[in-house]
Amino acid sequence: MFLLPEEKKGITMEKLSSAQIRKMYLDFFKSKGHTVMPSASLVPHDDPTLLWINSGVATMKKFFDGSVVPKNPRITSSQKSIRTNDIENVGHTARHHTLFEMLGNFSVGDYFKEEAITWAWELLTSPQWFAMDPTRLYVTVYPKDTEAKRIWHEVAQVPQDHIYEVDDNFWDIGEGPSGPDSEIFYDRGQEFNNLPEDDPESYPGGENERYLEIWNIVFSEFNHKPDGTYAPLPHKNIDTGMGLERVVSVFQNARTNFETDLFLPLINETAKISGQAKYGDSAATDVSFKVTADHIRAVTFAIGDGALPSNEGRGYVIRRLIRRAVMHGQKLGIEQAFLYRLVPLVGKIMESYYPEVLQQADYIAKVVKMEEDRFNETLKDGLQLLNEMIADAKQEQLQEISGKVAFKLYDTYGFPVELTKEYALEQGLTVAENEFDAEMQKQKERARKARGNAKSMGVQSGLLTDITTPSEYVGYQTLTTQSVLKEIICDEHLVNEVQAGTALLIFDKTPFYAEMGGQVADRGVIKSAQGEVVARVIDVQHAPKGQNMHTVEVLQPLKVDQTYTLAVEREFHDKVRKNHTATHLLDQALRDVLGSHTHQAGSLVEPTYLRFDFTNLGSVTAADLAKVEQIVNAQIWQNLKVETIETTLEEAKKLGAIALFTEKYGERVRVVKIGNYSTEFCGGNHVDQTGDLGLFKIVSESGVGAGVRRIEAVTSKEAYEYLEGHSQLLQETAAGLKVAQLKEVPHRVGLLQQEIKQLEQKVSTLEAKVASQQAAAIFAQNEKIGKWTLIKAQVKVAGMDQLRQLADQWKAKAASDVLVLATAVSKDKVNLIVGVSPQALKAGLKAGALIKAIAPKVGGGGGGRPDLAQAGGKNPEGITAALAAAVTWMQQLD
Known part of the structure; x- marks a missing residue:
């Protein structure tokens, strides 16, 4: 039982746990026909605009801009999110967090304002659900959104004096979907207020602590176009967000989010480790307790999702959070590494919805401890530099320390700038904050440029979204088939005929694989009834509703409703499927050799090679790479049967199937089973038996990011050619060294290295004499x-x-x-x-x-x-x- 604050007068709701509240929210919307979408990884997939998943809607972009059509337009989720743009506020305010959960319900072109409003009111006030006192609830609306105001009052029966018009109740992030919104506030009572009751800001939506915003409902009904105008969306959407931490504080009657079952166990454990400070002793130590509890949650989840500490990007965020928490731990009297001891507790608190955190606790704790130990070393160097700068400033009779030096301490040694200020203040000095801010802005600009100029969310287009023509993929059974051309798209218009140029085509069935899961698309040709090549297929992608959409180079006129022969290039296809099967073998072999913490972070399956990205703390040793290679080849030489099984998602999990990367799976899934060695979810193409691969050879292993390694490998003919090329190089080397046998080359090279070392020593001796x-x-x-x-x-x-x-x-x-x-x-x-x-x-x-x-x-x-x-x-x-x-x-x- 978690330690909770005493119940205060006036609150009559049942004191629910955070796990109960989360489950109740999702169950409610499931009862309204919503599909419960699991929380996505904090590390965004195919979204260069985001460093982290920072909201529930961030995972719905493709649905809302129309690039993908969900199987069910009603979706609900509890999405873990990270935001670090205001990290300095964490611990100083009641509700700032780096990691938080956003409960949300989403409608993609389905229900709209009336359902969203009435369901929100039902969930909040119904005795079967949250059972909040309706008199404590207030809502805000956009002044021009008279429809929402009418629904709140006439349908949901909210009194007029509980509805406020607020000018900034309009959700808009630039180009893409936008629209008015309604916020819902809970009146916690004047005893929670930080302002007098008659203060102008003491109202729902004002800057006060009494009226707590618990939910925001966005009515996404406009397209914000590049020219700044707003046009009606082809399909209106609903996007809502309820902060779990906030609503838990209401149910558990906590003055801040930190006095809830999501944070208090971590705070209490930190106090236990400290042995000196207790929560509530002072405002200063309370800040340190809150920062520590907040940051270890974020760090634990981020590492669990594959990010690792480093000096850039996501890794830099993790490193900064750990170091900031360590410094606050020192303020609590904790000198040794301690954050890693909190990791299992984070997993225990969140186990009901995120069991994977507890399952990875040992690995996550190991990473955190390594980073803590590393910081304790750099801390000494940073303090030495700071003391030197303070001494120099005093000698030169300066009143402040250079902001550039403060930024170097922050950027290189992990010193929070507030720590530098404290040290300087003790010596009667200040920090040139303008210089520090300028350096920080330069860094942010570098990070922004590194992420590129990709749009946050695309402008919704109804053309592809509205195409409902079914199309069947038959490439598992055949690489050639006769098909009826159902749709032609040229210059973003549907046409009945195309004469030449580039076009997008959808057929009633196709043997061409659409790029997915790292496997490249098939290529080939389209033939007329007379056997003439009328188009070349240069790419295949999934349309929003899942059809295989062919990008073709048109050679002769094509017409809708005509029958054509679609033929995949067999050699290209066969090479791709060999490398795809090898990718599955490599994935499992890496787990066998490096440990279960290793998981895929991306892949590419081409006809001439495969590329596999995976998480790991450091480079893979030559010995471990050799083991991985040997294991994969052993499976090839056993000529294991490769079979595909179509089954339910639950049955696939019972088979032990591993989900690759961040793919989304429906109720029916395809599982690829390679003997008894590998079982994975996969919709790609594979060989019939592993012997078809012939040979597997790792070409390179390198780092591509924070905690992410990359292996490139080849199979079959390319593997033979790679080894043959190296054999030729070895023979040329042997000839140059004048050795009779290849096996003598290493010995001869060793002798040459000794000679070089002796000569270098002689040169060094001569240089010393000179x-x-x-x-x-x-x-x-x-x-x-x-x-x-x-x-x-x-x-x-x-x-x-x-x-x-x-x-x-x-x-x-x-x-x-x-x-x-x-x-x-x-x-x-x-x-x-x-x-x-x-x-x-x-x-x-x-x-x-x-x-x-x-x-x-x-x-x-x-x-x-x-x-x-x-x-x-x-x-x-x-x-x-x-x-x-x-x-x-x-x-x-x-």
Whole structure:
């Protein structure tokens, strides 16, 4: 039983758990004919505009813009979502979260305002469902939406004084579907309010804590066009969103979302780990408890969906959340790694709807702990840099720390900017926030450009959506068939005939596979009754209602209702299906070798190769790759039977079928079973037995993103050609090495490497002798500048290693107070080194300050310790000026 706050006076509703509320919502809309769609992965699929799935409607885009028509136009879901645009508010407000769940019901061209409004009111007030007191509910409407206002009042029987007109009740995100909306508020009572009852903002929709928005219903009825105009949608939609965390706080009578069964167990466990702080002790520690509970939820779910910590994109978000939570843990007195210990508890809290989190808890906890340990190491380096910057600012009598430095601490070391501010404030300094904000804006702009300019949601088109002509795929049985041409689309218009050019065609049946699940589309030709090629099929995609839609190059006139012969290119098709079967074998082999946490993150099945992306913490070792390859080939050589089974979704799950990536499955599914080795959901084409593949060879393994690896491989003829090519290279290498047998090549190469190493050692010894000889002459060139002595020179050495050797000799001899050496490594590369003696260091001279003063003369920059600093540059001609600048810098010391 989770710890909940005491029930307060005035609340008579049953205190439901979060799991009960979620289930009740979904059950209600299921009773209204809605299909319950499972929560999609937080990692978007085929949507470059989103870093994360950030709302329920984000998973419905293809339905709402008409590019895909759902089997059931009524859908409901509880969608996990992540938003991090206002992360700094988390913990400081009652309802800001990075991870949240959005309950929603959606109508895609089916019911509209009256059903959406009356069902919302029924769910909220009916004794069989949420049983909320109707007198506590208020709604807002868009002033011009008189129809919604009428329905609320006349049909739902909401009193006029509980309906408010609000000007900004219009949902619009740019091009695409848009429309007015209605928000529903719950009156929590004046005891929850942060304002006096007569305050102008104390009303439903105002900036107050009394009236809590629990639901928003969007009546999507317009197309926002590129020219800024609004036109009626061909099909009107309903899109709603109810924040689970908010409505749970109402049922559990919690002042904030954090005092509910979704967060309190995590807060209590964190307090237990701390052993020092307790929730409720102070406002400051409460913020830290809330941040920790919020962030570990988001991190756990994100990693569970395949994202991993890194320095970019989603990985950067995860890294930032973990580091922010660690810093708040330290404020609670927790010095050791602790977040990973909360992962199983997150899984337990969410188990009723997200059992996969608890199933992956060990793996997720391992990732979190690795990141915590890593941050604890960088934390020391970051603090050292911060302390140096504070010392430099104070020495130069500055009142603030550079915002660029604060951003570097934030970006490189994971320091939240508020932490940098706190450290600076303790030393009587501030942070140049304008500079920090400017650097942050630059980073956001880089991230925006990286995501590209893809539209958030397309403008809905009724043309393809309205095509209901059935089309049957027969490619599992045959690659050639006679078919009737049912639809021709040219220049976004339906036509009865096409003479030439490019067109989209839909037939009553087709053997051409439409691209899906990573498998490329078939290609081939269309023939007339006389056997003439009248068109070439260059691509096949699914139309919104699921038909296979052929993109063709028209060679001779085509007419609707005429019969044609459709012929798939067999060699192309056979190569593709071999690589598709190999993809299934590779998927299972990776699980066998790397562990069950590994799962597919994308694939491409071409005729000449296959590409498979999968999640993994690091690169795959050569030994593990060899194991994977051996396992796949073992299945090929066993010549296992490949069979396809059409069954129900539940029966397929009982068979142990693995769902690939983020495909959506209907009630009837197709399962591909390869012997007793692999069983997966798949609608693609496969060989009859694994022996058809002949051979499997991994060509490469590499990283393609945060925690995502990529394997490219070949089969059959391409595998043979790959191995034959490498064999030829080995033979040429053997000839060049003058060895009689190929097996002697590694030994001969090893001998050459030893010879090279010995020669390098000799060169290094000679360079050291040359450096020592130069040192004797250099150290005699001691010049007096004020009260300090300086040795400066341009030397001829190989690079920075030799400069350091000279600096070590200078230090041992105590040859001067300051040393400045430069060398031209090449025509466009310079190395500089600066040393400061212990006595000069105590007097305030710093090598880092001097190197910053002279490095620009050679077109570079650098830094280092106060006693030794180094720099690189691109302008050897500036060495003389750099040495002169060192003299000037020292002259100004007095």
